[in-house]
Amino acid sequence: MSRSTIRLEAIDPLEIYGATNKNLEALCSYFPELKVIARGNDIILDGKEEDISAFTTKLNMLVERRHHKTNITPYDVEDLFENEDRADRFKLCGDSVIVHGNDGKPIKARNRTQEEMVRSYFENDLIFAVGPAGTGKTYIAIALAVRALKNREIKRIILTRPAVEAGERLGFLPGDLKDKLDPYLQPLYDALGDMIPPKRLQEFMTEGTIQIAPLAYMRGRTLDRACVILDEAQNTNLGQLKMFLTRMGCDAKFIVTGDASQIDLPNKKDSGLLKGIELTKGIKGIKTIFFRNEDIVRHPLVSKIVKAFEKGEQS
Numbered sequence: 001m002s003r004s005t006i007r008l009e010a011i012d013p014l015e016i017y018g019a020t021n022k023n024l025e026a027l028c029s030y031f032p033e034l035k036v037i038a039r040g041n042d043i044i045l046d047g048k049e050e051d052i053s054a055f056t057t058k059l060n061m062l063v064e065r066r067h068h069k070t071n072i073t074p075y076d077v078e079d080l081f082e083n084e085d086r087a088d089r090f091k092l093c094g095d096s097v098i099v100h101g102n103d104g105k106p107i108k109a110r111n112r113t114q115e116e117m118v119r120s121y122f123e124n125d126l127i128f129a130v131g132p133a134g135t136g137k138t139y140i141a142i143a144l145a146v147r148a149l150k151n152r153e154i155k156r157i158i159l160t161r162p163a164v165e166a167g168e169r170l171g172f173l174p175g176d177l178k179d180k181l182d183p184y185l186q187p188l189y190d191a192l193g194d195m196i197p198p199k200r201l202q203e204f205m206t207e208g209t210i211q212i213a214p215l216a217y218m219r220g221r222t223l224d225r226a227c228v229i230l231d232e233a234q235n236t237n238l239g240q241l242k243m244f245l246t247r248m249g250c251d252a253k254f255i256v257t258g259d260a261s262q263i264d265l266p267n268k269k270d271s272g273l274l275k276g277i278e279l280t281k282g283i284k285g286i287k288t289i290f291f292r293n294e295d296i297v298r299h300p301l302v303s304k305i306v307k308a309f310e311k312g313e314q315s
Helices: 013-017 019-028 049-066 074-082 112-123 137-150 177-195 198-207 238-245 273-279 300-314
Strands: 002-007 035-039 042-047 126-130 156-160 210-212 226-230 253-258 286-290
Touching (some): 137 156, 137 226, 177 198
Parallel strands (some): 156 226
Antiparallel strands (some): 035 042
């Protein structure tokens, strides 16, 4: 039997132990023969040397993960053991592949702003991605969500979008909820269809692993261990945006995308996107990525069209 003491440096122990020591208890459950005593920043271990070594390694991994997440939960502890052979997914950036498409083609960031969005996703729990059409902000968001689902970092993907054209009142449209929303969520489905085989995508939809949730129906929900994407957020007012953001549950990732130049609200001043970004500026765990015309990755004409319309609006 051996004894060892681990000291947590430059970090609040509560951030690792969790509320009422839930994270620490989850970690200890994988080492039933190891006696673990936590006293402030010190963790005292009594047991076999191999158990002490393994516990220390996992604890260090948990501390490292905390540097890339706003908070640590028992789910993170579970992942340490379920995905032991997986490379550190929280360091994806640069030329790294986010996910492979159905045709085997790698999907990855195509410019520096997209790279910044990818890095920011792993370092924050809430991302605002704002910019003109064609910059790939929604596509990258979908790719990150699919990657997280495939890696079992999350349990579900939730897609939401304000159906402004229908006044958020979908009852008069024919069909069930999915039929009513499909026209407004089609761009998201198109991206999902590039990354998940059609049969598997249908299974995910049927079992609720991938959900459609109109913004008007989000009130009252708490979204845990999910990647939630709000698209076309420029068409939300400040109250709707606040309602959406406060749905965030434990171990969730939220991505908000929008284009402030394409507001469909009757009064463009009602848009809450830029107001919400300004109000949350400086909060740890929230990052805003601004795309520019130079970041457009669609047909070369798209960038010229955007510039022409901006020039016309200014004049």
